[in-house]
Amino acid sequence: MNRVESELPFTRLRIKRRVKARSRSSHAQSMHRLRWKENMWGYLFLFPSILIFGIFQFYPMLESVYLSLHMTSPTGKIVEFVGLSNFKELFAGDGFVESLKGTGLFTLYTVPAVVVMALLLAALTNRNTRGMKLLQLIFSMPVALSVGTSSVMWGMLFHPTTGMFNYFLSLLSIDPVMWLTDPKWALLSISVMTIWMNSGFAYIVLLSGMKGIPADLYECAKLDGAGSFTRFFRITLPLLSPTVFFVGIISIIGAFQSFGQIHILTKGGPMQSTDVMVYSIYQEAFTNFRFGTGSAQALVLFAIILVLTLLQFRLLERKVHYQ
Template structure:
């Protein structure tokens, strides 16, 4: 490089440096404006997420008196007492059973309904509207509806069972049926959201793919398992992660329908936290339970993401 080229390079570098210095205040201003816009969200997160999390960590190391006030520092004793408690392992087992009963069943049912109604046939909009209705109901409303359906004497389900010559079922008072009954209600309650998301995923698939499959002689079952399922696998993966989180955090239907009974058969993890903290006023143990639940959900989510490589992104 001669002296002329070296001089040009130096001047070019100086020019770029001066330009960067002139742009620096503008960049700082844009950054400040961006933080100003997200400040309300950060404040809400701090008030309703970060502070409760830090408070739970703090309380998990203490015992509380009957009024819920901090009484004594106990370190990790709350956690060791939990792992030695039969109630803890029972609530964990019930939660795992509930998750196994609701997540795969709900995803499969919603996927089948979406596959049957994603076409452009006449009258499909009515079916889509009906299958989407549960998304508009709150947990309390859905629980009251199913409480009437499950009523042992006047309930619709037992009425049809007696008409068929079968013995009525004690849906919510029999330990063998209580968790299954709540699982059925939960699958129905979550089906609206899952159906809408899966239907959107199906409608995003190009029609040319289905036309090619029909030309190749692919039947309905082959099309469903070899084309539809792989192409909507990203949507199914997303719903599986969300559904597992929701299953581990379920509370409202158990509180309204069974109060965790009979004999602890529906006492899921969140109901144990509620009972420990707001019935027994043991906020230390309740906080320890909530932190264990947080750790379990995080581990399950990470485990699910290990299988993401099997998802077919198209």
């Protein structure tokens, strides 16, 4: 009996350990089932968005890859498999290189100007003084207008005889400028219109970022004797750098994808001075009915945008100060 009684505590300890092990395993199983159910519910709610993306994004991209490897008829039917011949033809021609140069110049004209102008306007109107709400509404107004409406408005301003720009030049005794028909001025004119059109979105984003900066930092800087420029360059810009970085990436992608204003105002002319890559893709596919080379050009544009975005994340994100 003494031996049995001495083994009872060890037996009870073993039973307790087994019970704890079983409870842990059952708890782990229940947690696994709960996570599985949550994941299934999450995928169920995401399914409509995934379906829409699949139909309107992923499928067209895969179709473009397929078409870029084939020669097509004017109706879009596959004629024969040509492999990488469409890409070779694309890089061998001068039209693609010229459209790439035009896109680069267009991006260089518009993106820095949009970011700088929106940043200055946001800094000037980030106050609670009287009349600032009206100025904020005016500066953000371009985001409410479509590309077609903006293009028609600026087309009237650029008109060589009845446009406001040449009217102001005539008041200064300056000869009228053919804004949209002169190869020297066409791309610059489209760029000015695009800067105004994209400034609304950039202004709203940057102003929202400035609103999120704590006011205590500015008050402490004022007590230390910091002026307006010092506060802007030492407080506003560092804390706003993630927002500026985001606006820069979005602006570059938007510049490479610009089409509407060029199609409405210049149609790639004069003398192909405004023939950017997206408009070149449109002409190749829907004017010349060469869907194979048009798809190849679209894939090259996608690769260029992807590389530029990755380079920006690689090189410029180091200078971004996250809170």
